[in-house]
Amino acid sequence: MVQQSIQTNELRNQLLHSYETTRKMTNKLVEPLETEDFTIQSIPDVSPPKWHMAHTTWFFETFILKEYCESYRSFHEEFDYLFNSYYESVGSFFQRHSRGLLSRPSIEKVRSYRKNIDEEITRLIKETDEKKLFKISGLIEIGLNHEQQHQELLMTDIKYNFSINPLKPVYRELEMNSDAKASPLEWVSFEGGLVETGIDDEDGFSFDNERPVHKVWLDSFELATRTVTNGEYLAFIEDGGYQRAEFWLSDGWSTVKNQKWESPLHWENKDGEWYNFTLHGLGPINKEEPVTHISYYEAEAYASWVGKRLPTEAEWEVAVRDQPIEGNFVEDGVYHPVASIKNDEGQLQKAYGDVWEWTKSPYMAYPGNKPLDGALGEYNAKFMSNQMILRGGSCVTSQSHIRPSYRNFFGPDKRWQFTGIRLAGDVE
Structure with missing residues (x-):
């Protein structure tokens, strides 16, 4: 007692x-x-x-x-x-x-x-x-x-x-480190095979859409050591990426034309120079920072342009599950992605925080999944249609909220969240 x-x-x-x-x-x-x-x-x-x-x-x-x-x-x-x-x-x-x-x-x-x-x-x-x-x-x-x-x-x-306010209000004054240089983009290979992903009840808190643990077959693959930067994405823009249909999914190309997209959300071109609106105000694009406010369609088009692809959510989870949950989170008070300057050869960097990373996986129930009983069963299951999975959290995610199995989801055209790109590729 x-x-x-x-x-x-x-x-x-x-x-x-x-x-x-x-x-x-x-x-x-x-x-x-x-x-x-x-x-x-x-x-x-x-x-x-x-x-x-x-x-x-x-x-x-x-x-x-x-x-x-x-x-x-x-x-x-x-x-x-x-x-x-x-x-x-x-x-x-x-x-x-x-x-x-x-x-x-x-x-x-x-x-x-x-x-x-x-x-x-x-x-x-x-x-x-x-x-x-x-x-x-x-x-x-x-x-x-x-x-x-x-x-x-x-x-x-x-x-x-x-x-959308012409005054461009500043949420919080903050001087960003404009001298930080992003580390070189390298690749980490992972051997394929039968793996387990997901989480079970006894492994700590999780939402019902993360459960249960289940088996997935993966072919060998590789992931980029960091996410795509503003500078790298700018090269896509300057190569006519938003005017070249061959890189885009059909729905994505229709969205680009209908919405008249020419750049990520919150970018502005003034007299040939690109500026970015942040919670710290409007300023010149920092080419070393992770590109963000990217839709799934844009992430897919960029990956096609560089001859790579987006990872599946199972690939992402298997690759990062042993990584420490460290990064730039809401508790840090920056509220903006920062450059990946750590350069441990052969290691993934900043799998968590900064920007949510699009995967090519649609939002679906795992095998054996059971939504919660009662009204809370509406929390996740009812949205399992026309959504794509994102992983890893962002600069406005709480560090205590994220975990390897966490599944975020948005429609493929949505880009007002801090969403970005980590590339993947196949390994022969």
Whole structure:
């Protein structure tokens, strides 16, 4: 009994620490914003910062407090409708593309909402009985990982909202190291064979789309030691890459023509010189930094242009699973990819952080996969169509959030996230 009591107290303390740390990070990320910034939704893909703050709070209220706290009463009855994202089994929800039309509730009301739910969750963790504590601990863990996902979306959405403003607002002043030189691009070979990928429940937290461990056959392959740089991608542009259909998938070529793409998102050409909008403002392109805000279509076209390909997600996972989870993450406060200057011969560099790396794998369920029961089964499984897998995290991903098995996914035309390119090739 004593040992069990110690374990219960350890779990309480762990949950309290994780909850406080994660919720504080969201508050930290919105500190530089002005009141007017909290409501903007410049395109349907992004959501207003105020909505992200409220939706992550709604998650804890809906799936934990309303289910496991008998005395709890809703903070506001209309918040169920306003801040539900897409959970059909929970109820109806406000249209995603119109979130920026909600001038009310005010940001101060949303802050009050967060404070109230934080107090209720903290009280529940401290006071609930042992049996219920172990039952809700998994839900709290999902909620915290869910909030970390929205922290990343929050940063990329802020960047896009700022990018369309002619004033080019600066989220945070930061002097980048413009002298750093990217290490030479080299190749690391991996022997093929029957391998295992994915993760099982007993291996620590994971989302349902990462499970279970399953076998995959791989032919021998090679991966580039680092991701593609701005300078290397600029050579593709200057060679007419956006005007040459032979490098593009059919849907990609149609998108290029329809959207009039000529460069990555956030690039601007002024008097023959390329500039890049960042969260630190508008400045000249740094050719040594990883290219980012690239769609799958652009990544595929670039790989075709250089005579290589993108890796499959199984290749990527097998190649990096023994790499330390180190890199440039949101905790570093840079919020922008930095040059890969480490040059350990024959070693992959910065598999994690900086930019999400497109793979050529479509988003599908693994063999034997089972979505979560109930409403949370909608979290991932319903999106397994017309999406491509990305791996590795970015400069606005939390370091504690990423792992070798982590599967991110977006449509092939999406590029407002910090997405980039690591090349792969076949080995004879």
